[in-house]
Amino acid sequence: MDPKNTAFGRHETFPLRYGWLTKGYEALIDRPDIFAESDLAMVRLGVGRNMVSAILYWLQAARLIDYNNGEATPTALGEAILGEQGDRFLEDEATLWVIHWLIASNCRLATGFYWFFNRFALPRFREEELRASLADFVERELRIKRSASTLKSDTSTLLRMYAPGDPSDPGRGEDHLDTPMSQLRLIEQTGQGREFLSQRAPRPWLPPLVLHLALSECFADAAEGQPAIPIRDLLYGRDEGAAPGAVFRLSEDGLMSALNRVMHTWPGYYELRDTAGLHQLYRIRDIAAPEAILRDYYQQEVAA
Known part of the structure; x- marks a missing residue:
């Protein structure tokens, strides 16, 4: 970044x-x-x-x-x-998950959203805690100046975009009804004031397409010639780059199950191995570019 x-x-x-x-x-x-x-x-x-x-x-x-x-x-x-x-x-729910990945992995144009899904680890938080954590990240890690009002607009917009509205909170209802990202339920409002949850979970409904597309970008961004990515990096991320496990809020078991679904849907592309005590996902053959993966998926959906 x-x-x-x-x-x-x-x-x-x-x-x-x-x-x-x-x-x-x-x-x-x-x-x-x-x-x-x-x-x-x-x-x-x-x-x-x-x-x-x-x-x-x-x-x-x-x-x-x-x-x-x-x-x-x-x-x-x-x-x-x-x-x-x-x-x-955007009638296919898989498309919404893809758009979520494309936004949450875009550290250049959606920095606050990238930070939240890849770097913010609290599963339960209040809006003011979220805002303070983002301000700390901007000051200590990015070492740049951004006004408090600008950072507040990012955290407020993120919550209104992803958290289903609380019926008892009239200030949130309209945004919830009008934004597709709330369908993904990656952030939820607890009903206890302005407290929110964004927890890792198995998420068996995550479309295999989405993780396959994310993996294609992860391997494309890896060091040249690197045949494998540690499962820990896919789950929690490295110093640079988005982590599918974090962006999709997957638990470790959820990520492993999702990887198995991807390997079943696209056999011959990936393999899980333990090498010198390190659990890694290997790329067995070249993976198509994300746009090619999408084109093939939509063509198959139409044919079906």
């Missing part, structure tokens, strides 16, 4: 909402400079100026587009997910 290349608060305090990625993607396909023309974007997308900025941000944070010099260009991942052969309306 490059401290000079981080981003906080660029979502304008708006959590990702249903329809935003599809709307924004289709608009830029018609006109790549749409986001540089804010008045035109407001009319086309049917939202206010700040929401236009939020839509542009989430498209970038989810690694679905590149945005340079006022023009937006779909990435290979963006085309695979939101193109005509993908899951344009």
Whole structure:
């Protein structure tokens, strides 16, 4: 993580909402400079100026587009997910898990979200504890200055985006109903004031596709020629890079079960071995790029 290349608060305090990625993607396909023309974007997308900025941000944070010099260009991942052969309306729950991975592993454009899912370890916390921990991380590890209001906007937006709303808390209900990420139940509100849970669990419902895609990125990011990744690194992470076990909030047993489901679905790609007392996942043959994995998955879903 490059401290000079981080981003906080660029979502304008708006959590990702249903329809935003599809709307924004289709608009830029018609006109790549749409986001540089804010008045035109407001009319086309049917939202206010700040929401236009939020839509542009989430498209970038989810690694679905590149945005340079006022023009937006779909990435290979963006085309695979939101193109005509993908899951344009996010109807497949696996797509939501993929988007979650793409955001939570993006330390450059979604630094606060990356930090929470990869570095924040408390399973039970209050919002003020979360905010204080993020501020400490920014000051001590990144050694950069960010205002308290900016960091508060990140923690508040993260909780509104991922935690199902408490019916007794009218301030949270609307966001819960309108954000797809709350379906994943990676953060839950306890009902005891502003206390939250984000615990590791088996999560047998995690689609194998999602872990396979995450592993393809983990091996791509590994040192050249490295044939294996320790299970501990996949579970807790290393100094750099996202950890699937942390991002998906998997317990150790849950990660092992999920890996076995992946190896059953994609035989011949991975193998678990104990080498010199170290439990590792080996890559047996080259793994396709994430966009190719997605294209193949969606084609099979249509055929089925």
